[in-house]
Amino acid sequence: MKYIILLSDGMAGRPLSELSGRTTLEAAHTPVMDTLAKVSEIGMTSMVPKGMAPGSDTANLAVMGYDPKKYYTGRSPLEALSIGVDMADSDISFRCNLVTLSEEGDAYEERTILDHSSDEISTQEAEVLLSAVKERLVKEGYQFYTGTSYRHLLIWKGGRVLELTPPHDILTKKIGSYLPKDPVLREMMEKSYEILEHHPINENRRKNGLKPANSLWFWGAGTKPALTSFEERTGKKGVMISAVDLLKGIAIGAGMDCVCVEGANGGLHTNYKGKALAAVQALTEDGYDFAYIHVEAPDEMGHQGSAAHKIEAIEHVDKEVLGTVAEKLNQAGEDYRLLLLPDHPTPIEVRTHTGDPVPYLLYDSTKEQDGLVAYNEKTAETSGRYEKDGYRLIGHLLQEELC
Known part of the structure; x- marks a missing residue:
């Protein structure tokens, strides 16, 4: 069994009058997400603990299974790991x-x-x-x-x-x-x-x-971070695919490998398909059990305040990342479990992160579930599933309780 997290940064949002009361995720044309939604577990989760700022740092730590209240020492130190800065304890x-x-x-x-x-x-x-x-x-x-x-x-x-x-x-x-x-x-x-x-x-x-x-x-x-080994905690050899130093830093701190994809830049015109293909290669050819695919574009477009560009980014995630991963793994005959979610919302009207719960989709290629008609905030809220401690969700993906 292979395991994938597709993290579409800041993808969730709030209803917009310009979109007839829909969120950008609802308004986007996402046939792959919606097809999987019909046979997947859909629910809501909170990746940012109460009392903590709703940043990509705290939220992505939680998605990776690290309780931010225990492991978070600041955003920049995680990025320092990616850049290769050897911080002293007093830095x-x-x-x-x-x-x-x-x-x-x-x-x-x-x-x-x-x-x-x-x-x-x-x-x-x-x-x-x-x-x-x-x-x-x-x-x-x-x-x-x-x-x-x-x-x-x-x-x-x-x-x-x-x-x-x-x-x-x-x-x-x-x-x-x-x-x-x-x-x-x-x-x-x-x-x-x-x-x-x-x-x-x-x-x-x-x-x-x-x-x-x-x-x-x-x-x-x-201050200098100290994360425990991802592989020791989960028994899974993992790889990070991201253009953002923060995510690379989290991976390095967790003892994971990072794959750099040519043309991946963290923006709207990043190499979406290249990220998907890199994940597939890591899982099918390079001996990895777990791939974390991080796409920054929806978050950046939320900060820009552009509903049209955020919708465009979400549609790229659907077609070029999710669609490619599913197609290639199915062709390879690999059994896999895939968790799709944002780390936090980045609503267009506020142009920054919020701590609202986010929708998740958990797909298992070996067993179909009774899902929902589509994947978005509204349908996920109707599911009745809610994980308040988001850092526990990865254990559900991996079908085990983590330390």
Whole structure:
């Protein structure tokens, strides 16, 4: 038996008037999901424990079977694992976004966040901009590391964990009341604007109709993580397929392997089918028992506030990822169990994560169940199934109780 989790990040949402009271998941054309729904277990679950922020960090830990209340030490340290940063116990890691700030006025604190991802800036452009920042913001005890796209890293040697606001939580808001209280971090952010605002990369982006990446934004602080081995806990050899450093970091911390797929970038135009084929190869040819396929696009489109693009992303997940995995595993004659779900909702109207329960679909190729007519939030709520401790759901997928 092979096991798959297809995590469609932020796929769940709330009813929208522009969609006649439907969510983006309901409005999307998802024939593969709906076909499987008729013979699968459908239910609801909560991946974010009460009292914890509804981030992809806490939620994906839970999907992987790690109770966030026990294992979570911050988002950025998990990304540090992916980048290859060897953190000391006294180090503090911060996510360092390249964001787009408004340009009107003179005072930095009066600006607003227009885009937390700077139009999903390429890693190549971001690396040039971060190099310019490194040259001008050299400070003893602080080290920048390049990540992927807009997602980068700052290590503060001997620092302290600070409560900082994710930029996607305050889109269109003035930043003054959300800036770090720590004077060094605030100064770095202010000076980064001076360095980046008229950098040639950003001037060229403006000419091409793209938003400039004109400021750093620090958040997600935390200490060195310590996850237990996934294989020791489950008896399954697992592989992670994701373009996002956070998910790669969770996998590395759990002792799992990661597969890099060419053209996978965490955006709307990622290599969906390439991810599916990589999972199939890992399961049928490379000796893995478990594959975790993470697709970031629905979440990014939720942050962008685009219902049309979020629907498009969900439809790509249905056809190119789920459809490909099911078709290829069936052709290979593999028995498999597949869990499809989002980690959290990213509703269009709020453009950030919420802690609402999410729908899940659990399919077993060896036995058909009495399912539901379709897979979405509304049908899942009618099922009567609800797992309040989401980190336990993977045990249901693997047909065993986990430590």
